[in-house]
Amino acid sequence: xxxxxxxxxxxxxxxxxxxxxxxxxxxxxxxxxxxxxxxxxxxxxxxxxxxxxxxxxxxxxxxxxxxxxxxxxxxxxxxxxxxxxxxxxxxxxxxxxxxxxxxxxxxxxxxxxxxxxxxxxxxxxxxxxxxxxxxxxxxxxxxxxxxxxxxxxxxxxxxxxxxxxxxxxxxxxxxxxxxxxxxxxxxxxxxxxxxxxxxxxxxxxxxxxxxxxxxxxxxxxxxxxxxxxxxxxxxxxxxxxxxxxxxxxxxxxxxxxxxxxxxxxxxxxxxxxxxxxxxxxxxxxxxxxxxxxxxxxxxxxxxxxxxxxxxxxxxxxxxxxxxxxxxxxxxxxxxxxxxxxxxxxxxxxxxxxxxxxxxxxxxxxxxxxxxxxxxxxxxxxxxxxxxxxxxxxxxxxxxxxxxxxxxxxxxxxxxxxxxxxxxxxxxxxxxxxxxxxxxxxxxxxxxxxxxxxxxxxxxxxxxxxxxxxxxxxxxxxxxxxxxxxxxxxx
Numbered sequence: 208x209x210x211x212x213x214x215x216x217x218x219x220x221x222x223x224x225x226x227x228x229x230x231x232x233x234x235x236x237x238x239x240x241x242x243x244x245x246x247x248x249x250x251x252x253x254x255x256x257x258x259x260x261x262x263x264x265x266x267x268x269x270x271x272x273x274x275x276x277x278x279x280x281x282x283x284x285x286x287x288x289x290x291x292x293x294x295x296x297x298x299x300x301x302x303x304x305x306x307x308x309x310x311x312x313x314x315x316x317x318x319x320x321x322x323x324x325x326x327x328x329x330x331x332x333x334x335x336x337x338x339x340x341x342x343x344x345x346x347x348x349x350x351x352x353x354x355x356x357x358x359x360x361x362x363x364x365x366x367x368x369x370x371x372x373x374x375x376x377x378x379x380x381x382x383x384x385x386x387x388x389x390x391x392x393x394x395x396x397x398x399x400x401x402x403x404x405x406x407x408x409x410x411x412x413x414x415x416x417x418x419x420x421x422x423x424x425x426x427x428x429x430x431x432x433x434x435x436x437x438x439x440x441x442x443x444x445x446x447x448x449x450x451x452x453x454x455x456x457x458x459x460x461x462x463x464x465x466x467x468x469x470x471x472x473x474x475x476x477x478x479x480x481x482x483x484x485x486x487x488x489x490x491x492x493x494x495x496x497x498x499x500x501x502x503x504x505x506x507x508x509x510x511x512x513x514x515x516x517x518x519x520x521x522x523x524x525x526x527x528x529x530x531x532x533x534x535x536x537x538x539x540x541x542x543x544x545x546x547x548x549x550x551x552x553x554x555x556x557x558x559x560x561x562x563x564x565x566x567x568x569x570x571x572x573x574x575x576x577x578x579x580x581x582x583x584x585x586x587x588x589x590x591x592x593x594x595x596x597x598x599x600x601x602x603x604x605x606x607x608x609x610x611x612x613x614x615x616x617x618x619x620x621x622x623x624x625x626x627x628x629x630x631x632x633x634x635x636x637x638x639x640x641x642x643x644x645x646x647x648x649x650x651x652x653x654x655x656x657x658x659x660x661x662x663x664x665x666x667x668x669x670x671x672x673x674x675x676x677x678x679x680x681x682x683x684x685x686x687x688x689x690x691x692x693x694x695x696x697x
Contacts, residue, residue: 212244212299217253218399218414220260221407227252232389232416237305237535238525238573244303244393249415251424254384257413258430261355261382264410271352271380275335279327282378284405286323289366292401293317296366296394301526303391304362305535305574306489308527314489315366322370322671325655329676330378338687345687350680352380353456354432357425359446361438362390362537363492363596368460369398371659371670372435377411379679381433384413386425390537392416429453433679436460437494440594440619440664447667458668458678460494460660462594463622466615467497467651468637470608470628471505475513477649478627483517485625485651487578490533491598492541494665495623497651499584499591501611504604511582511602515560518578518600523567535573536597542574545597549579552590552599557581560602586614594620612640621662625651644669 212234216223228250236243249257265271270278289296293316301311339346358372365387376383387395399414415425419442426434427449436446437460450457467482469475485497502510526534536542549564562579576598584591584601591601605611615624621643628634634648644661645653653659658674660666669675 211242212393214246214393214396217247217249218396218403218412219253219257220264220410220413221403222409223399226250227256232392234303234390234393236302237537238527240572240574246392246396246416248389249417249421251421253415254421254425254428257384257415258355258425258428260410261384261413262430264408265352265355265382268382268408268410270382270408270411273380275330275378278378278380279330281406282323282327282374285401285407286320286327288401288405289316289320289323292397293320296397298527299394299397300365300391301534303393304365304492304537305526306363306492307531307534309529309531310489311526315364319366319370322367322655323374325671326370326374326378326676328656329673330375333673333676335680341686343686344689345691347685347687349683349685350677351683353679353681354381355430356381356383356433356435356679357386357428357431358383359386359422359426359434359436359438360388362388363489365391365394366398368437369395371675373412375670375676376433376435376679377407379676381679382411384415384425384431386422387414387416389416389418423449426450426455427452431455434458435670435678443666458660458670459666460670461622461664461666462596462620463494463496463661463665464499464592464594464618464620465495465497465623465625465643466499466501466618467624468501468611468615468626469503469506469510470611470626470633470637471503472629472633473627474629475506475510479510479513479517481627481649481651482625483514483521486600487518487521487533487598490536491545491600492537492596494594495645495653497623497625498595498600499586499615500600500602501605501614502602503611504606507604511560514602515580518580519561521578523575523577524569533578533598535570535575537574539574541597542576545576545579545595545599548590548593548595548597548599549576552581552584552588552601555588555590556583557588557590557601558583562598586617592618608637612637615641619664622660622665
């Protein structure tokens, strides 16, 4: 049985301190269904204290006023410490969320390190101040930190999403409050230790594990200037509603129902090898997962056979076993949700190619769902339209390339997607037709130096790259007298 991880304090303004409330969060293993951790549940009073601390640190403290190079030195130490402790972070995340350990190492921990690193590159090259010829005279354009940031992250990729918010916010000169999910708060304590040891000044960062009610209180707090939220569409809509009370700036990274399109000329072995890990990544608990696979009718039977064989061969088991490719779902409710959608797909007339409602044979405990593939799916079915957030994938037929583009775009979401073809230029032309924020041709990847985000219900704004960094800056225009050539500042 795993050792119980207990934390009795909250991390507020760079210090571990006693919580003002008495409630606690119990973390349950999705593999054993046993309690593996316990942390304080932040109260409203804790939020008030964290916001006041962040407000003072931003309005009066040194962090926003330091030269970028000095902030970058601290962020560089955070990045380096994550690299050193990446296995510890990966184990913590896998224990809490069921993410396969091999995937946690690469995408959760090292992926987070790459986000911190890429943001350093972006910030160093970013035009924080520039002169411009205006219509009435010279202009000085400044980008200044937006202020106090509330960073609300989900349970499925907690360190990656925390890095995508905290790295640009802190480098820009903001102060921040990280609100981890109650399902996966343990790794946030490791991050808190790392930032403290890296020399992040007092007041700059707080970490407040809490449920939805306290999250809403934080989001609606008048002392917060910017909200960066990753989660469901329903929750994102509520964030916008609450943030509107104070016109708080928002970035929303929400759900997806992304389509992987196999064109008729694609090499099937290459396509299947690329799509399968992208479709069932993180047990299907990924907003960018390629959960709709579009196949030409002329090749539908062979594509169905190849995907079925590949999905059936995925290794299901203990998330801490390096051989595991699909672990348990993060919570009991997520398993119930996936099983309900499987039953819905069967009722709607889709054909079950592999997987289904029965639990994996070797698993007599834990929140497991077998990797499931439905064939003969119509895009009007609920399993093709709604984000399941589990290991359930749909295979849809199409008639020609225009039909494939129509089906791929016939979605409330627009987060990710891919196209597979022997002609890369043809793939690029197809990619340009699809209304989605991130797209891949003959691969599936997410580059930390480019903008990440979605069209339609998949979100508002962008993370990563210069676009994501810029979301934590306000623009100021300073009019200068005619003929002035020096800004007089740094």
